[in-house]
Amino acid sequence: MKCPYCGSSLELEDEFCSFCGKPNQFAKKHQADMQHFNREFTKTQQSVYEKTHRFATLTTTLVILLVLVILNVAGAVFFSYSWRIGDHMVKKDILDHEEEHRKNLETFIQTEDYHGMSSYYNSNSLYIADEFQEYNAVVSVADNYFSIFQQLADSKNASYDMMDREELSSVVRSITYNLESIYNVEQNYNYRKDICLTEEKMVVIRKIQSQTVAILAAYGGLTLEEAKEIPNLSTSRQQEILERSLAK
Amino acid sequence: MKKTLFVKIIIGIFTVLLTLSLILFITGGIERIQNVSPDFSYYTEESYLHCVETQDYMYLLSITDRDSVIEKSYSKTIMECKAVAKYFEAATLYKAYLTTTDTHSARIQVQRMEQYAAQTGQFQEHVEKINALLELDSIGN
Numbered sequence: 001m002k003c004p005y006c007g008s009s010l011e012l013e014d015e016f017c018s019f020c021g022k023p024n025q026f027a028k029k030h031q032a033d034m035q036h037f038n039r040e041f042t043k044t045q046q047s048v049y050e051k052t053h054r055f056a057t058l059t060t061t062l063v064i065l066l067v068l069v070i071l072n073v074a075g076a077v078f079f080s081y082s083w084r085i086g087d088h089m090v091k092k093d094i095l096d097h098e099e100e101h102r103k104n105l106e107t108f109i110q111t112e113d114y115h116g117m118s119s120y121y122n123s124n125s126l127y128i129a130d131e132f133q134e135y136n137a138v139v140s141v142a143d144n145y146f147s148i149f150q151q152l153a154d155s156k157n158a159s160y161d162m163m164d165r166e167e168l169s170s171v172v173r174s175i176t177y178n179l180e181s182i183y184n185v186e187q188n189y190n191y192r193k194d195i196c197l198t199e200e201k202m203v204v205i206r207k208i209q210s211q212t213v214a215i216l217a218a219y220g221g222l223t224l225e226e227a228k229e230i231p232n233l234s235t236s237r238q239q240e241i242l243e244r245s246l247a248k
Numbered sequence: 249m250k251k252t253l254f255v256k257i258i259i260g261i262f263t264v265l266l267t268l269s270l271i272l273f274i275t276g277g278i279e280r281i282q283n284v285s286p287d288f289s290y291y292t293e294e295s296y297l298h299c300v301e302t303q304d305y306m307y308l309l310s311i312t313d314r315d316s317v318i319e320k321s322y323s324k325t326i327m328e329c330k331a332v333a334k335y336f337e338a339a340t341l342y343k344a345y346l347t348t349t350d351t352h353s354a355r356i357q358v359q360r361m362e363q364y365a366a367q368t369g370q371f372q373e374h375v376e377k378i379n380a381l382l383e384l385d386s387i388g389n
Contacts, residue, residue, distance in 0.1 A: 061259050068266035075273030082277035086284030097318055104318075112356050113337070119313035125285045153340045154306040210353070214344035224348060 001026070087128060094129040101126060105135060114208050115149065118142035137189045137196035138204050144178040145208050145215075151175055152219035172242045175220075176235050182212055183231035221245035291315040296329035300371055305336035305378060324369070331367035332374045338364060343382050 003010050008019035015027045078085075094101065101124060108117030118139040126132040127139075151171055163171070181188060185205055186197060197205075209231070217227035222245050230238055291311050299308035312333035322330070338360035345354035365375045379385070 065259065065262060065266070068263065068270065071270050072266055072273065075270045075277070079273045079277040079280070082280035083284065085277075086281035089281065090285045100318065111360055112341070112353060113334075113360070115309075115337070116313050116316070116334075120316045123286060123288065123314055123316050124318050128284075149340075150306060150310070153344075207353075210348070210350065211341065211344070214341070214348045214350065214353075218344035218347040219340075227348075 090125050091129050094124065094126060095131065098129075098131060101132065105132075109138075109204055112207060112211065114138075114142040114204075114211065115146040118146065133192055134195045134198070134201065136191060137185060137193075138201050138208070140189065141182050141185055141205050141208050144181040145212050147178045148175055148182075148212055149215055152215055168243055168246060169239070172239050172246065175242055176238045179212070179231060179238060180235065182209055221248050288315045288317060288320075293323055293325055296326050300329050300332055300374065303374070303377060303381075305333060305374075305381075309333040309337050328367065328369040328371050331364045331369070332371045332378075335361055335364035335368060335375060336378050339378050339382050339384060343384060 001010050001012060002008065003017040003020060003022065003024070005022040006017060006020040008017060010017055010024055012024075012026060012030050014024050016023055104120060105117055105126075108114070108120060117135075121127065121132070121135055121139045127136065151174065186202075189197065213224075213227045213231075216222050216230060217224045220227065220242065222230065222241065226241060226245070230241060233241070291314070295311060296308065299305070299311065308329065312330045338357045342354055342357035342361060345351075345357060365372075368375055
């Protein structure tokens, strides 16, 4: 711009003309305008910053919530499938040692260590794998056999002559329940009979039955004849004989 | 301002609840995976020793058989305790088979008795104690 008095060049910000020394009448207005613009600018800037910050905070919060919801859905799916995942992991581990497991089970059977076999089967969760289901009935019979073994052969803890009638009846009921499961396996066992009750497995089951007779005769107070006959008797007759023999 | 604070509190509660439920889902899932196969870590050397010391051979046999996870390593002491338990089982069965005069099965149990007696190590004395408990003068007679 030019000075209205002398015509020399002036800047808008100059308060006086540097040539003639007269005041620049536009400078004051310009300064007021600039201050106004600066204030407006700062206000707008602050408002934009605030809005952006609020938006960013809201977005971040929503994103965190969304991520948490997604993770919860994933967590729920993981939880509902966790049995299957565990099952799959155990199955894989069993199949990795399939031959070793089979060899160990057969060794237990060869040495007539039937409780060792059933415990090994259960401890290693072999019931999970289809490949070992053929042992299910044998294991079930062996578990029932061991229950009788524990009841009768535990000379340290079993003192039946000291028991009252109620306690003795309870023990005898438990033994007769086990006898039913051991001797009537063909009638009572229904799961996959085609593979669980093959002739080969029945040979093992019959050996467990013989072992049960031996335990009844040696530790149940029965004569050998009574022990051999007891599986053929009715439950009430079994209870009567066992109560009498254990109370001796 | 009040509304903002209220929204913040609600969001905070939601965040805490979602985080807690996520932790529950994950820990619950891991626990279920671990529970698929039984855990026998609670059978320590002390458990075995306690049974041997109290001559509770039946419970010793019970934990010996249950604690038979493949590839699990056992200390020498535990192995010797396990041998005591298996000796007890074999001797108990041997006596039972003598009653039924099943010589074949009795012979199998004698073999097991000899095998486990040799593994009892520091607990060798329990072989005699078990024989005395079962009133077995000497195996094979």
